[in-house]
Amino acid sequence: MIRFLLKGILRDKQRSLLPVMIVSIGVMLTVFLFCWLRGILNDSIELNARFNAGHVKIMSASYAKNVDQIPNDLALTNVDSLMIKLKQAFPEMKWGQRIHFAGLIDVPDSNGETRIQGPAVGFGIDLLSGDPSETGRFNLKKSLRRGRLPFHSGEILMSEEFSNKLKVNPGDTLTLIGSTMNGSMAMYNYAVCGTIAFGTGPMDQGSVIVDIEDVRDALDMNNSAGEIVGYLPDNYYDEEKIGQVVTRFNKLFPPSKNEYEPVIITLRQQNNLGKMMDQIKGLGAFAVFIFVLSMSLVLWNAGLLGGLRRYTEFGTRLAIGEDYSHIYKTMIYESILIGIIGSFIGTSIGLLGSLYLQYHGLDLSSMMKNATILMPSVFHTRITSAAFFIGFIPGLISTVIGTMLSGIGIYKRKTAQLFKELEA
Amino acid sequence: MKKIVIPLFMLCVSINAQNPSARAIIERVDKNMSADSRVFTSKMVIHNRRNTRTIESKSWSMGEKKSYTEYLSPPREQGTKMLKLDDQLWIFSPSTDRIIQISGHMLRQSVMGSDLSYEDMMEDPHLLNHYTGKVDREEKLEDRNCWIITLSASTPDVAYQTQKVWIDKDRFIPLRKELYAKSGVLLKKMELSDVKQIQGRWFPKKILFKDVLKDGDGTEFQIMEIEFNTQIPDYIFSKASLKK
Numbered sequence: 001m002i003r004f005l006l007k008g009i010l011r012d013k014q015r016s017l018l019p020v021m022i023v024s025i026g027v028m029l030t031v032f033l034f035c036w037l038r039g040i041l042n043d044s045i046e047l048n049a050r051f052n053a054g055h056v057k058i059m060s061a062s063y064a065k066n067v068d069q070i071p072n073d074l075a076l077t078n079v080d081s082l083m084i085k086l087k088q089a090f091p092e093m094k095w096g097q098r099i100h101f102a103g104l105i106d107v108p109d110s111n112g113e114t115r116i117q118g119p120a121v122g123f124g125i126d127l128l129s130g131d132p133s134e135t136g137r138f139n140l141k142k143s144l145r146r147g148r149l150p151f152h153s154g155e156i157l158m159s160e161e162f163s164n165k166l167k168v169n170p171g172d173t174l175t176l177i178g179s180t181m182n183g184s185m186a187m188y189n190y191a192v193c194g195t196i197a198f199g200t201g202p203m204d205q206g207s208v209i210v211d212i213e214d215v216r217d218a219l220d221m222n223n224s225a226g227e228i229v230g231y232l233p234d235n236y237y238d239e240e241k242i243g244q245v246v247t248r249f250n251k252l253f254p255p256s257k258n259e260y261e262p263v264i265i266t267l268r269q270q271n272n273l274g275k276m277m278d279q280i281k282g283l284g285a286f287a288v289f290i291f292v293l294s295m296s297l298v299l300w301n302a303g304l305l306g307g308l309r310r311y312t313e314f315g316t317r318l319a320i321g322e323d324y325s326h327i328y329k330t331m332i333y334e335s336i337l338i339g340i341i342g343s344f345i346g347t348s349i350g351l352l353g354s355l356y357l358q359y360h361g362l363d364l365s366s367m368m369k370n371a372t373i374l375m376p377s378v379f380h381t382r383i384t385s386a387a388f389f390i391g392f393i394p395g396l397i398s399t400v401i402g403t404m405l406s407g408i409g410i411y412k413r414k415t416a417q418l419f420k421e422l423e424a
Numbered sequence: 425m426k427k428i429v430i431p432l433f434m435l436c437v438s439i440n441a442q443n444p445s446a447r448a449i450i451e452r453v454d455k456n457m458s459a460d461s462r463v464f465t466s467k468m469v470i471h472n473r474r475n476t477r478t479i480e481s482k483s484w485s486m487g488e489k490k491s492y493t494e495y496l497s498p499p500r501e502q503g504t505k506m507l508k509l510d511d512q513l514w515i516f517s518p519s520t521d522r523i524i525q526i527s528g529h530m531l532r533q534s535v536m537g538s539d540l541s542y543e544d545m546m547e548d549p550h551l552l553n554h555y556t557g558k559v560d561r562e563e564k565l566e567d568r569n570c571w572i573i574t575l576s577a578s579t580p581d582v583a584y585q586t587q588k589v590w591i592d593k594d595r596f597i598p599l600r601k602e603l604y605a606k607s608g609v610l611l612k613k614m615e616l617s618d619v620k621q622i623q624g625r626w627f628p629k630k631i632l633f634k635d636v637l638k639d640g641d642g643t644e645f646q647i648m649e650i651e652f653n654t655q656i657p658d659y660i661f662s663k664a665s666l667k668k
Contacts, residue, residue, distance in 0.1 A: 073474065073537075106524055114525055175522050182470075182477060183537020184501065187517035187524065220500060260474070 023342025027391035031350025039381035054229025062259035099124035103178030124215030147194030156190035180220035188218035300402035335403035343395030446557030452596035464650035471641035516666035539643040
């Protein structure tokens with residue numbers, strides 16, 4: 001019978017085209033919205049992970065307690081040997097050393113006197129060792145607005161906004177005034193090699209990026225680093241895997257009373273990110289629920305309409321002697337087939353669209369010029385396993401329920417009146 | 425009548441001689457501690473939370489307004505020079521070949537991670553010009569009889585609104601100081617020791633500074649050599665001398 005019904009659906013376009021189209025569009029929108037919300041959550045997490053939090057971050061115990069103050073006097077020391085240990089113990093993870101610092105950027109005039117100064121927040125990351133990981137995490141190539149990335153020691157990247165504010169151009173020299181690890185005043189000259197724009201307010205306001213070895217020279221932090229960030233291999237924050245990493249780390253470095261011993265902090269434990277993740281997840285799930293519910297109502301209605309549209313057909317079939325329950329069953333089977341076909345088409349289109357935006361993203365930077373929190377300006381969708389079946393909830397179940405409800409009317413029709421109805 | 429008045433007058437004079445006014449004490453302290461000009465080499469031993477560092481420098485100062493310091497060691501700091509004229513400070517860093525001016529609240533920042541601020545390090549203020557005093561009580565401090573004097577700022581531009589000072593009654597030298605902010609919060613403590621007679625005046629050659637808002641065990645500021653009221657050429661207190 002299913003084969004017969006399938007042939008009917010495929011051959012009788014009048015009967016199937018509209019319901020399949022409605023189901024497909026509804027399912028496509030459901031799948032796309034689901035992937036979009038997942039993508040926003042993932043982009044926000046990954047942005048924070050790439051620029052700041054890592055999937056895990058290793059710091060000295062006392063640095064971790066005061067991390068908001070960027071206390072480089074409490075930084076990790078002997079990081080070379082620590083990195084060797086980490087690479088041996090966690091070969092699946094990617095590690096990066098960083099020095100986060102704050103200071104004044106002093107721009108000289110032609111006589112070497114201070115022309116202008118501005119407060120800066122700096123990132124010392126690996127730019128010159130030949131490993132492109134950190135350059136990639138900061139998306140420096142795409143973020144470059146003028147000039148080029150650092151090739152040599154002593155070169156600095158400035159945010160485009162900051163360079164405009166200080167009227168500095170690539171090729172100019174400036175002096176970083178900061179504080180060494182010992183608290184002395186540090187002064188260090190850098191040549192501006194390029195300007196960057198990340199598209200996020202906080203990062204674009206007054207940030208500078210320098211090779212970590214240059215920062216070590218400037219801040220007297222030989223073989224030291226404020227933070228070591230760690231990333232899972234596919235750059236996707238997986239809480240279960242991170243939990244395992246933390247457990248293994250704590251076995252390798254058991255908690256001690258030494259305030260300079262390394263401790264590990266997960267992304268969730270930093271900057272209220274855990275709360276934010278839970279809130280976004282909750283909001284996302286709620287939004288998806290509302291959308292699935294509304295799509296269900298639409299598709300339910302479509303099922304109802306489908307049943308009513310075929311009022312005459314059912315009357316004829318009853319008149320020629322077909323059983324009530326047989327007609328009702330075939331209606332439901334048909335709606336199941338339409339639901340499956342529509343959901344399959346809708347899910348496929350939704351996934352294809354999502355797949356495109358997962359790789360290419362949607363640039364909304366023009367709408368986020370005044371954002372003050374670290375949010376991505378290019379949004380990507382994220383396809384998860386749930387995206388493959390979420391569309392079947394409205395697409396299949398709602399269509400079938402709609403058909404079931406509309407089909408009840410079949411039982412109310414009297415055989416004696418059928419010919420009168422048909423004649424009319 | 426004469427028999428009563430004269431002994432009474434003598435008694436008053438005698439009491440006054442034993443307990444001079446706060447102003448008279450501060451004047452004597454200023455005579456010991458301050459000078460028209462000073463040239464000294466010093467060693468700062470900074471006991472940070474994590475390590476101990478020693479920094480040597482040579483300083484020239486003239487009155488309250490002009491001061492110049494050159495760092496002699498360690499190698500990272502060697503050649504760094506600071507010039508302070510009134511409330512402006514210029515720092516020359518040989519590695520950058522730049523002179524940077526700092527002023528305002530920056531002058532109250534730590535010098536080289538020590539417990540001393542730029543003002544602590546480079547100023548030689550006459551207490552009498554900036555404070556009025558009140559003798560609180562007397563106390564023994566390590567076998568020395570001291571007056572405890574509370575100094576309250578009489579000018580608005582001082583780093584510490586109030587100072588509580590233990591002054592050696594015999595040598596008119598402060599042996600301990602507590603420095604307070606306008607809010608009444610204790611900012612720093614100083615212990616002055618190794619008091620020597622130099623060029624006819626008592627002078628403490630060792631001062632332990634402790635910034636109570638900072639971790640660590642304080643900074644020992646030790647005078648290695650000092651000369652008072654010596655001739656200092658004018659060019660020392662010019663920006664040109666920073667790059668020399």
